[in-house]
Amino acid sequence: MAVAALALAGIFVALYLTLYKLGAIGELSCRVGSCETVNSSPWAVFLGAPVAAWGVAFYVVTFTLAMAGLHDRFAESRRLALGLVLLSGFGVAFSAWLTYLELFVIRAICQWCVVSAVIVLAIFLVCVWDYRAPIEKQVADH
Amino acid sequence: MAQSKKPAGQKGSARNARNASSRPLGFYLILGAIAAAGIGGLAYAALRSDPATTVSDAPVPATPGSSEARGYMLGDSSAPVQIVEFADFECPSCARFATITEPDVRTRIIETGLANLTYFDLPLPQHLNSQAASNAAACADDQGKFWAMHDEIYARQHEWSTYATKNPKGPLREAAQAAGLELKAWEKCFDERRHQARIDANAAEAGRRGVGSTPTFFIGGKMFTGAISYDAIKAAVDSARGASAVAPGSDSTR
Numbered sequence: 001m002a003v004a005a006l007a008l009a010g011i012f013v014a015l016y017l018t019l020y021k022l023g024a025i026g027e028l029s030c031r032v033g034s035c036e037t038v039n040s041s042p043w044a045v046f047l048g049a050p051v052a053a054w055g056v057a058f059y060v061v062t063f064t065l066a067m068a069g070l071h072d073r074f075a076e077s078r079r080l081a082l083g084l085v086l087l088s089g090f091g092v093a094f095s096a097w098l099t100y101l102e103l104f105v106i107r108a109i110c111q112w113c114v115v116s117a118v119i120v121l122a123i124f125l126v127c128v129w130d131y132r133a134p135i136e137k138q139v140a141d142h
Numbered sequence: 143m144a145q146s147k148k149p150a151g152q153k154g155s156a157r158n159a160r161n162a163s164s165r166p167l168g169f170y171l172i173l174g175a176i177a178a179a180g181i182g183g184l185a186y187a188a189l190r191s192d193p194a195t196t197v198s199d200a201p202v203p204a205t206p207g208s209s210e211a212r213g214y215m216l217g218d219s220s221a222p223v224q225i226v227e228f229a230d231f232e233c234p235s236c237a238r239f240a241t242i243t244e245p246d247v248r249t250r251i252i253e254t255g256l257a258n259l260t261y262f263d264l265p266l267p268q269h270l271n272s273q274a275a276s277n278a279a280a281c282a283d284d285q286g287k288f289w290a291m292h293d294e295i296y297a298r299q300h301e302w303s304t305y306a307t308k309n310p311k312g313p314l315r316e317a318a319q320a321a322g323l324e325l326k327a328w329e330k331c332f333d334e335r336r337h338q339a340r341i342d343a344n345a346a347e348a349g350r351r352g353v354g355s356t357p358t359f360f361i362g363g364k365m366f367t368g369a370i371s372y373d374a375i376k377a378a379v380d381s382a383r384g385a386s387a388v389a390p391g392s393d394s395t396r
Contacts, residue, residue, distance in 0.1 A: 001169050008173055012180025016187065029368040030233035030266055031355035037268045042304055 001070065002126045003084065007063035010119045014055030017112055021050040038110035043101050051098065055116060058091055062123060081131040088124035095120045211347035212340055214279075214288045216248070217258035223382045225251075225259040225375070226360040228348045231276060231295050232269035232303050233356045239369040240296035246372045257361075257379045261292065262344040264356050271302055271310040273341065278314040280337035281328050282321060290321040 021039050030036065038044065044051050065084055074080050095117040102109050213226065225247075229236040251257050263279075265272035275295050282291030294317035300306060302313035311332070318328045331337070351360070359366040359375070362382025366374065 005169075005172055005176060008176045009180065012176070012184065015180075016184060019184070019188075029235045029355040029357065030230055030269070032266055032268070040268045040304075045305060 001066075003088075003123050003130070004063055004066035004070070006119050006123045006126070007059045007066055010059035010116060010123070011056060011063060013112055013116050013119065014052050014059055017052035017110075017116070018050055018056055021052050035108075035110040035112065037108040038102055038106055038113060041101075041106045043098070043106065058087075062087060062091070078131075081127070084127040085124070085131045088120065088127045091120040092124045210340060211262065211343040213260035213262040213344065214283055214292070215258055215260045216289055217252040218255050219258060221252075221255055221258040223257035223362060223379050224360075225257050225379070226262065227259060228262045228264040228344075228351075228353045228356060228358045230264050230266045230269055230272050230356040231279065232272040232299065233266065234299070235369045236357045237296045237299045239357050240292070243369065243372050243375075247375055250372075251376060251379055256383065261288075262347060263341045264345050264348040264353060264358075265341065266356065268304075270304045271307070273338075274310045274314060274332075275302065276341045276344075277332055277335055277337060278318065278328075280340055281331035282318065282323055283337075284331055285323050285327065287321055287323055291318060291323065294318075294321045 017039065020035075021044060030040070039052075046054055062084070065080060065087070068074050069077065069080050069084070098113065099117050102113065229240070247259070252259055263276040265276050279288055279291050279295055282288050295302075295314070298313060298317050302310035302317070307313065314332070315325065315329065318325060318332075348358070351365075353365075355367050357367075357369055359370060359378075361375065361378040362385060364378060364382075366378065
């Protein structure tokens, strides 16, 4: 449940960054600033789409899987739990790469990107906990 | 989320009851709260984006200062109102203004003699190819075709921007060709970055005026940030014209 809640929050953070990137949100201007620098850097686009849009897709999939995991049919599914671990692990690795770029290559920090990285990390930790301790699952979620 | 809204273990087995208890109403309330906060936050950010609202008074010296900052003027140099624009060729908002709003400004404000417009470069550091574009435009000015080049550069922003290429010269050369420039002379000027000092001075002028974003406009002593609308510019020009007309005394148009 914690995963679903975190993923839902992540959807909105990533959606904000995507709309910002596309110019649909925020002032119609360009300025010098950390978020602008990060979001207009060459690394803000991945495989032809804004990185933030990939983030939205990632969170939507994670949210869907997490909600499915709450359903009776999949409640005991180890495969689903493992899938969430792998998916969020990939998310952590990707976020770590982006944060590395921010710190050492772009040399600017975008606060909402950091929020997203923290959310992904939290999702990953909860998923690992869920996978390792399925019996204690309900305790962990509360 | 839709499928999971069954009543909490009313007629279920022990398993159903256990699962139902693991996702109590509070969970959905939390999800709802997160969704509401997210939607509210996005709506707030979207409403705040109205570009015409960010208007502030700014004490602006009438002359562009003592440095060698020299903008590019369009229109009648003796027009009653001066519009000053600080812009970055690689800024998407500037491109939006240049391609969507500016044609109207030209035909209805500049060409009718209500005002003239002077363009100053403000290449922002995150736009890696903007300096090259400013140089390309300055070299077009040598041939008296800054504005034709200005239009081509903005219309082709997606071809030469940082995302598109590491070496913008090729697409900028095509822009120069489309603008009707003599290419040999343009290329020589571009390659030796002949007007870099002018571009640097224009950017310094922006700093002196407290311009922190592009595009930024000065009309009648007021600063407007963002890609403001035609209507906002027309209103500012009318207001500045009214103010300047009152001072000398006679104005038959009002």
